Amino acid sequence: MNDENLNKKRLRQLVNKLFKAQITQEEKQLLDDWYLSKEEEDPIVYTDLSKEEYKEKLYQATLDKIKKGDTKRNEGFTFLTKLAASVSIICVAATVLFYFLTSTEHQEFLTYKSEKGERKKIELQDGTQVYLNGNSVLKVNKEFDEARHVMLEGEAFFKVKRNESLPFQIKTHQLTTTVLGTSFNINARSEANESVAVKSGKVMVASNRKEEEVIIEKGEQAIFYESNLSSSQIENEDLVFGWQSEKLVFFNETINGVAKKLEEWYGVEVEVFSKTSKECLITGTYKNLTIDQLLEIIQYSTNINYTINEKKVMIINEGC
Template sequence: MDKNTLQKTLQRLFKGKASSEDRNVINDWYHSFDSDEDIIIEDHKNRSRQEIRDEIFSKIQAQSGIKRQHDNRRIYFLTFAIAACICIGLFNLAYKFSNPSLQIQPEETFISFENEVGMIKKVKLPDGSYVQLHHNSSIDVNKEFSQNRKVLLKGKAFFDVVPNKDLPFTIETESFKTTVLGTSFSIESRPGSFDKVAVKSGNVSVQSQEFGEVLLGKDETVKLESNQLVQGSITNSELEFGWTERTLVFINTDISTMIKEIENWYGVELYSNCENLPNRKISGAYHDMNLEELLITIQFSIPLEFEINKKSVHLTFKECK
């Protein structure tokens, strides 16, 4: 019997308008559970189906004074006892367990890893996969990772996933759910900017509740921009993945963005005599340099002077003097 039919039958019963046929329908539905041995019903207290039924019937007995009968007749009071059982939970349990999508799942617990500014943090997961966390980024890893390879991401990270065809690896952000079997790729999800997935190797499935699913292969990207999924190709691999190999990359970058990137990369605060130089851009890849080496190199592109005092750096752009 479907849910709507049973609910309408119960409504007639509660209003005192149930026919003898209605009562027989409810009795038949109730007794059908005795033959459904393949349906396992357990609630949050880990009670079995029979324990639930016994406890409910005990409550009915206590409130009504009705005693359990051990005959084969379908007597009138049993119909109302069944209706009461349904009202306080048995119907909902039976319906949920006959519909797997509605079953209550155990509450998930996670272990958190965070990275602030000034470094790239590398995390090894229990299955041998690696995650590199960009600045101001964090992941939550499912505590039962051997059974559920699920990660929650805030910020930007690069994943190098160990293949396991029987246990997909999923990463959830505010906008995307990304699923892989074994591959390497980056994901970025930050407030105020578009979400992006870029694939270095293998294949990736990116799912959005609102925009559907996109399949990506090597050197392909997808980003959520202006309320739509925009697919593209990686034209500069170093720009996408250089940070994972300690390479700071600028491509036609304005001064204010460059300053912010340097602050995050080295964990310092920069002060300058210019808010921005509209006509001045910088491009270059700077591999494994300390802060002083970087600023000396930048001087060849942009005339500036600098002074480093521990975590504070003062930049003086000659064009702003």
């Protein structure tokens, strides 16, 4: 165990003693010193709250606990406030919790990455299987045996090994998905609305921006659209899950939309030149085709021409 892990463990112990009103002056000084050392840092967070706003929110929650707690608990918090002689010690605790719960700057991760045109299968140490779609990044907490937390950029399908005592949590830019053990797909690409689709079991999806969450089951999906989280039935399972069985699926896709998917799927660069403003909508499911074969099929139903020069593709759209 390295020094950073020792420090984290010690900080957790001090915070626990703080809230149990069992902290000594020397231990309080350790927390004060730690707080001061972190005060100038600007951690990366997945919340709309600033560090100061987060401190204030936790401080208010602490005051609520004081008001609602039983006599013994109130005595402990009274001792705590006397010991602190100000709200500074609460701010220290807020910073410690903020540091552990929302910062990625001070955590260590194992990083798995897939390039454009590459799909990768990963098995985590608990037996969970992850299928990483092209141009995606998965970061796995190095202290995975203590907290099954991962971060995702892009798209992945998860088959989570069940562990009721240790929930599995995936954080993306907009959403946090929590499960015990199930299979589901998460699409968190920057150009799309973030979504979570369940193939088996049940998951809880929460917004990182506000207090909003939904529980979805097999055949359902959660979508984050225009800052709102909603759920609905999955209408086309191939469109959501098909990629993991090497199916490239289009549903009412424009030529520009097709081009974007071709880039991700084949790892190429695609340029589209349109000679018309009329959009041709393309629907179809394709498997085990080269990009040349696929474009030739699309050419039968739409008026396009194309050229392929190694990793560069040019599509000329002349309308439907």
